[in-house]
Amino acid sequence: MTKKKLKKEVKDLRNLEDNWDAYSAYPITKVSIEGANYIIDLVPRESLSANPCVVPLNDGSINLEFAKDSKELELETDGEQIIYLKCEKVKDKDELCEEGYLQFDDKEFLKKFYKFFEWLGVKRYPCPKCNIGETYDANAGGMFCSDIRCDNPECNYSYSDL
Numbered sequence: 001m002t003k004k005k006l007k008k009e010v011k012d013l014r015n016l017e018d019n020w021d022a023y024s025a026y027p028i029t030k031v032s033i034e035g036a037n038y039i040i041d042l043v044p045r046e047s048l049s050a051n052p053c054v055v056p057l058n059d060g061s062i063n064l065e066f067a068k069d070s071k072e073l074e075l076e077t078d079g080e081q082i083i084y085l086k087c088e089k090v091k092d093k094d095e096l097c098e099e100g101y102l103q104f105d106d107k108e109f110l111k112k113f114y115k116f117f118e119w120l121g122v123k124r125y126p127c128p129k130c131n132i133g134e135t136y137d138a139n140a141g142g143m144f145c146s147d148i149r150c151d152n153p154e155c156n157y158s159y160s161d162l
Ligand SMILES: [Zn+2]
Pocket: 127, 128, 129, 130, 131, 132, 133, 134, 150, 151, 152, 155, 156, 157
């Protein structure tokens, strides 16, 4: 999965019309789509291997779901805030879940946002140069060498031993 593919899935939700679920669902709102795209921009790259999934909701908002090992993270957005749900399967017990809100204009938004992914067990590799983007290996899968770059298009950080 790539961020581009996830955004394509979000974009395609624009085509859902009134009553798309046959139970009086609302069309997906433009602000929900903007909110979902914003979240996709921010999620750590490593979370793309945590089975990300885009789910439309009948009130016109969008749910982004991630799953890793015994944990599931759901980030639902209407464009103004995130309603989060963290669930963990615990051996021999009922699922442990925690639900709450995170406003996009929260002063500590990013800090709280990345806590969700720490909890999920997904690492983030902040760029040492711009601190906005995240580094990745453009030569991933290639043997012996790495070609580290930043995913912020405005940042030219690179480190290579090619
Ligand atoms: Zn950078």
